[in-house]
Amino acid sequence: MEAGPKKAIPVDPEGVAKIINRAERSSLAIGAMIIENDRLIEFVERLSKAGISIVATAHSIKYTTERGIPAYKAGVVEVTNLLTDPSWEGFDGKGKPDVLLVMAINLDLENATFESLKNYSDVKSICIDRYFMINATYSFPSLTEEIWIEYLERLCQELGV
DSSP states (O other): OOOSOOOOEEOOHHHHHHHHHHOSSEEEEEOGGGGGSHHHHHHHHHHHHTTOEEEEOGGGHHHHHHHTOOEEEOOHHHHHHHHTOTTOOOTTSSOOOSEEEEESSOHHHHHHHHHHHHHHOOOEEEEOSSSOOTTSSEEOOOOOHHHHHHHHHHHHHHTTO
């Protein structure tokens, strides 16, 4: 065991796919930044088809609804609080996610979510955003937008969608 504070393990798309495949229940929380790149909502749709439940925060529910992507609507803070509650049974009542992926949420809220999950929950968190998030369990490294889109494409391919 390593001394010092827990910090995120850098991971590539293939590593994220392995974690998702081992998980019992995975969820992806998306936020307002989903509109910054036209391809992001496409990746959300593909990840949904891989069996990952989508949680739309902020006004991202508009974009999931327009594309017919099934999604639960909740605020970032609400999602974080629910995931720290050991008795919570998930949005669908079938069990709490054991892995939470996060993308396109404002960086300060992302960091607070990862910090809370790290300290008060057994849920593994994975940042699949452009920037490395030290408080997540796993995180993509900091990437240019072009390489980040490549990473998301590779993740979808690894998951077969």
